Amino acid sequence: MFDINLFALFGQLLVGLINGSFYALLSLGLAIIFGLLKIINFAQGALYMLGAFVALLALKYMGINYWAALIVVPLTVGLVGVLMERFLIRPIANEDHLYSLLLTFGLALIIQGTFTHMFGSSGLSYAIPEALKGGMKLPFMYLPNYRAWIIISSVVVCFSTWWMIEKTKLGAYLRAGTENPQLMQAFGINVPLIVTLTFGFGVALAGFAGVMAAPVYSVSPDMGSNILIVVFAIVVIGGMGSIGGAIITGLGMGVVEGLTKYFYPEASTTVIFLVMVIVLLIKPAGLFGKEA
Amino acid sequence: MNSPATISENTQKTEATYGNHNEKLRINNLHAFYGESHILHGIDITVHQGELVTLLGRNGSGRSTTLKSIMNMVGKRSGNIVVNGTETIDMAPHKIAHLGLGICPEERGIFASLNVEENLMLPPNVRSDGMSIEEIYEIFPNLYERRTSQGTRLSGGEQQMLALARILRTGANILLLDEITEGLAPVIVQKLGEVLGLLKERGLTILLVEQNFRFAAPIADRHYVMEHGHIVEEVLASELEAKTELLNTYLGV
Numbered sequence: 001m002f003d004i005n006l007f008a009l010f011g012q013l014l015v016g017l018i019n020g021s022f023y024a025l026l027s028l029g030l031a032i033i034f035g036l037l038k039i040i041n042f043a044q045g046a047l048y049m050l051g052a053f054v055a056l057l058a059l060k061y062m063g064i065n066y067w068a069a070l071i072v073v074p075l076t077v078g079l080v081g082v083l084m085e086r087f088l089i090r091p092i093a094n095e096d097h098l099y100s101l102l103l104t105f106g107l108a109l110i111i112q113g114t115f116t117h118m119f120g121s122s123g124l125s126y127a128i129p130e131a132l133k134g135g136m137k138l139p140f141m142y143l144p145n146y147r148a149w150i151i152i153s154s155v156v157v158c159f160s161t162w163w164m165i166e167k168t169k170l171g172a173y174l175r176a177g178t179e180n181p182q183l184m185q186a187f188g189i190n191v192p193l194i195v196t197l198t199f200g201f202g203v204a205l206a207g208f209a210g211v212m213a214a215p216v217y218s219v220s221p222d223m224g225s226n227i228l229i230v231v232f233a234i235v236v237i238g239g240m241g242s243i244g245g246a247i248i249t250g251l252g253m254g255v256v257e258g259l260t261k262y263f264y265p266e267a268s269t270t271v272i273f274l275v276m277v278i279v280l281l282i283k284p285a286g287l288f289g290k291e292a
Numbered sequence: 293m294n295s296p297a298t299i300s301e302n303t304q305k306t307e308a309t310y311g312n313h314n315e316k317l318r319i320n321n322l323h324a325f326y327g328e329s330h331i332l333h334g335i336d337i338t339v340h341q342g343e344l345v346t347l348l349g350r351n352g353s354g355r356s357t358t359l360k361s362i363m364n365m366v367g368k369r370s371g372n373i374v375v376n377g378t379e380t381i382d383m384a385p386h387k388i389a390h391l392g393l394g395i396c397p398e399e400r401g402i403f404a405s406l407n408v409e410e411n412l413m414l415p416p417n418v419r420s421d422g423m424s425i426e427e428i429y430e431i432f433p434n435l436y437e438r439r440t441s442q443g444t445r446l447s448g449g450e451q452q453m454l455a456l457a458r459i460l461r462t463g464a465n466i467l468l469l470d471e472i473t474e475g476l477a478p479v480i481v482q483k484l485g486e487v488l489g490l491l492k493e494r495g496l497t498i499l500l501v502e503q504n505f506r507f508a509a510p511i512a513d514r515h516y517v518m519e520h521g522h523i524v525e526e527v528l529a530s531e532l533e534a535k536t537e538l539l540n541t542y543l544g545v
Contacts, residue, residue: 169413175405176414183401186363187415187462188389 010141012262013255018147018216020254021154022209026231027238027246028158029205032165035241036178036198039089039100044206045228046108051077051210052219053115056126066129069211077207078200085199090192108225115221123218150212157208158247165243174198233276239289249287314341315374316466316497317362322371324354324361331357333521334371337499339466344488344498346508349518350544355501356398358518359468362499363388363395375466390418394464398471398501400455402443409439411454415462422463431487432457449480456487467491470501481507505543517542 026044033041054073058064064072084107092099128146135144165171173194177184181191217223234253238245253272261268279287317339324332332354339345347355361369364385373380375391389395394415403411412428412435429436432453438446446454452472459467473481481504488511491498502508508515509532517525519542527535 172406172410172414176403179403179405180401182365182385183395183397185385186365186389186395186397188386188418189416190384190386 006140009262012258014141014143014147014258015261016255016258017151017251018254019257020251021150022213022227022250023231023234023254024158024247024250025154025205025209025212026227027234027250028161028243029202029209030231030235031238031241031243031246032161032205033199033202034235035243036174037085037089037093037195038097039104039199040097041199041202042101042105042228043084043108043111044104044203044231045224045226046111047077047080047203047224048206048210048213048227049115049219049221049224050080050111051207052126052214052217052223053119053210054207055211055214056124056219059126066211066215070208073211074204074207077210078204081203082196082200084203085196089199090196108228112221112225119221121221123220123223126214126219128215146215150216154209154212155251157205158250161205162243162247230272233272237272237276237279237286239286242286242288242290245286245288315339316341316343316376317499318372318374319358319362320372320374322358322361322369322373324357324366325368326357327367331366331521332361332369335518335521335523337516337523339497339499341497342492342495343513344492344500344511346500346502346512346515347518348502348505348508348515348539348543350542351503353518354521355518356470357521359395359470359499359501360397362468363393389415389462389464392419392463392465393468394418394459394462394466395468396452396455396459396470396472398474400451402446402451402454404442404444406443407440408435408443408446408454411443412439412458412461415458417462419463419465423457423460425461428457428461431490449476449483452476452480452484456484460491465495466497466499468499471503472500473502473504473507485511505539515539 026048030041030044033039033044051073054076055066055069058069058072059066088103088107089100092103132146132149135142136148137143165174173184173189177189177191177194185191213219213223230253231250234249235246237253238249253275256271256275257268260271267274283289315338317337319335319337322332322335322337323330335354335358337345337347337358347358349355357366360366362373362375362380364380364383369381371381375388375393378391380388380391403414406414412425423431429439434450435454435457438450443454444451456469456472472484476484485507488498488500492511500508500512509529513529515525515527515529515532516523517527517539525535525538525542527539532539
């Protein structure tokens with residue numbers, strides 16, 4: 001009766017947690033940017049792809065290895081974000097939010113198109129770093145080291161980010177800046193600078209996810225657009241702009257997807273959207289969102 | 293306009309930088325706009341070191357806008373605003389506070405996403421000799437008791453104390469206070485009056501927007517009366533009795 005194949009179930013749960021780690025990193029970046037700037041950044045997926053490509057090219061042409069890339073790539077992608085905010089988004093900051101949405105959507109298409117033109121649409125591969133090759137044999141499953149590393153490091157990065165925003169002085173500036181930027185300026189805080197750096201940080205998270213993803217997914221120009229729609233659904237489920245909600249929902253939806261793959265594989269690509277519809281009907285502000 | 297006679301009393305208490313530097317805030321021909329609306333029509337105000345000056349007037353006469361203009365919180369402004377000897381009319385909003393200014397806005401501006409202590413610690417120090425957190429909790433024991441509550445869960449009076457305490461901590465020595473007694477119980481108004489007296493004793497310079505003329509009268513050195521975005525009258529504390537009738541006409545009481 002209970003002919004559950006534990007090996008397969010845990011296998012799918014692991015895949016779910018891996019996907020969930022990427023969902024969490026990407027939706028966290030989106031939630032930060034939306035929470036503070038009220039910008040829906042459609043370029044987040046393209047910047048995640050950019051992160052993976054920068055890691056790949058940096059290794060190939062400059063000999064920058066995986067570990068260095070974990071630092072260098074987020075900084076590079078973050079810098080792209082800073083320039084984007086400063087020179088493209090800020091000039092239209094006072095317009096309707098639809099403008100920034102369309103702008104970032106256009107940017108995503110341009111970035112993706114450029115990479116397709118240069119590298120074609122078939123995927124490239126990035127080797128797993130030497131130190132993380134191999135795996136551990138657990139009683140119920142085989143756990144590859146690199147996959148364990150993805151889950152641990154993304155959870156650490158996500159929760160440090162959450163801690164920084166919710167518990168530190170810098171985070172207090174961010175939260176207060178969202179509520180009343182004008183008064184924050186009158187207190188002597190450079191709000192435009194904070195906005196730029198926050199956008200850069202949110203985007204750098206996508207770059208970090210890109211490096212993490214390079215060894216497990218194939219590095220291709222459309223890797224960002226494929227994942228972005230799911231990530232947006234997750235941000236909606238978690239509650240737009242809720243930092244903790246984005247992290248928990250990201251990991252949780254990865255697991256839900258994994259379980260669906262085991263029990264009813266046909267629904268695995270739609271289950272997240274189904275959850276989104278149900279959540280929107282029952283709690284329109286999202287699971288962790290504040291009712292307006 | 294400048295009336296050194298009225299301030300000599302206070303300045304005796306505040307030795308330090310007197311002489312030519314006693315002018316803490318000078319506003320000349322200030323015009324301010326919100327979008328297309330022209331709110332202030334050429335305001336002139338001077339506040340000296342250690343003075344407590346009030347802006348009186350009816351609602352909508354431009355008093356709050358005057359305070360906001362000083363902090364560059366309005367759409368557009370022109371004229372001269374000299375703070376501690378520095379012209380600020382072209383200065384970015386976030387730089388002005390660092391000249392030693394602190395504002396307590398009419399809506400109090402307590403942040404809902406921060407608790408009481410986070411609200412208190414939020415504004416960066418603008419000078420080095422602000423009140424310590426212990427001193428602030430001594431003056432406002434309620435804030436200490438409620439330090440972990442969400443900022444906007446406090447009563448109106450407590451929120452007002454928090455808004456005031458927050459700028460005292462930064463070391464600001466020119467305080468712009470907007471309707472701090474509005475809608476508060478008499479016992480709290482009295483407490484705020486005591487605190488203002490204490491601040492004056494310490495030599496802080498205060499520009500106070502007030503509806504409650506009786507609250508301001510015993511502690512103020514001078515009063516400006518505003519109407520339709522103009523200063524229509526300047527009244528010294530010594531002339532108050534003689535001009536009460538006139539003030540009542542302007543304030544409509």
